[in-house]
Amino acid sequence: MIALDHLRHVDATPARLARESYRAGEIAPTSGVAPGFTQANMIVLPRDWAFDFLLYAQRNPKACPVLDVSDPGSHATHLAPGADLRRDLPLYRIWRDGKLAEETPDATKAWAEHPDLVSFLIGCSFTFETPMLDAGIEIRHITDKSNVPMYLTNRPCRPAGRLHGNMVVSMRPIPASRVADAATISGRFPAVHGAPVHVGAPEEIGIHDLGKPEFGDPVRIEPGEIPVFWACGVTPQAAVMASGVPFAITHAPGHMFITDIPDTAYHA
Template structure:
């Protein structure tokens, strides 16, 4: 098999493991293939979110939108968005109601759900690693740290809320390299939105992320922040959306699309 065929087989295998009940962060799985965040909303909220994403493309770069009621996507043939992510969150009236590994039961209660697959910064991590830049949550075997910020997104319709960011510690002398590498992936968040000084984003303590796990910040490293596809979950909370399904932070949908597709 070619390297791309091998990667796609790894993606098929990973989705099968998640469908069978494995719950684990997806970072580092099927390297070379794009990963995606997911937010699923009733049809009556879908236009508001599509407009929200259009107005906030760095936080919500849309890779695909499903037809109402559909749980398939062109991003992965034969995949099932109800079962093939490692973990999901179910939201009611802006509150987290459940975290589960299968949402078929919840999906069956609605016949008009629309799913948005949103670019994920996990996609560009292989290029960082290949450039000799340590991706700390992968080397430490944990979930990426994510933080709510004081940076408000542009509202749309009934939706509003703050941007969520992911953080990766980068050696000071490699920050420019990391920014240059990730800027070539605008469809999966692109360049950092902030470098250093977490307090300017309203982040008081890097050891206490709002989502994911804390990672070690070594001497000589600078915290670098990227827009994060968990932003829609912060928006669901702030806007008190009556019902929504999302991926659990760090537990992404692994597509069959090569990372290079989003590289410019």
């Protein structure tokens, strides 16, 4: 990975314009927006929970690769100077006592409830979809213009303090002849989930019906295609639910934070 300070000269206008449109009120999924700029999952927690979460992420790096952590009380990030994490995502989820309480395009009001919130930005597998497409590997949910399917597995993450929960995975159907290529290409991007965690045999990880993802949309699986599973940045939301976290703000699935950082920066 390239040190971020070396990337200050990159023209990030497309990323900035996208954030400005969300700040102005536009609500839309971010897949395909500002191509080439890294998108991130977000979870925001009170300072009292921040060590537990950072440790949870350290112990579960495939699911929770941390790209940046804000200072307590700040809504700024190193990954996009000038951005406001309270308003620059298209859609937020507010969680109370482990339950989804609200979806909102502006988290400013909820953010004001706690003076010491810490924001975690977590790598997103959208980052390696572009090089997979460049290698001639079809990404079905892009072809079909749907959200990627995501499943809650039976695989527990390593707990940390008060946090526990199972891993969430995203799934892409890949032709059997290209599975190795998909693993190799995504494996070059460890900061955005890296190589698959599971290939085929969905029942082994507790997925009994690929047509019913817990998050996102189901996708077509053609004959000769294998379901390939990557660790997913919605895993923190599963931990919020399983652990009954008193208060959290997250992105809404598919509605990511768009950073100023080129995807290539996360090439290992």
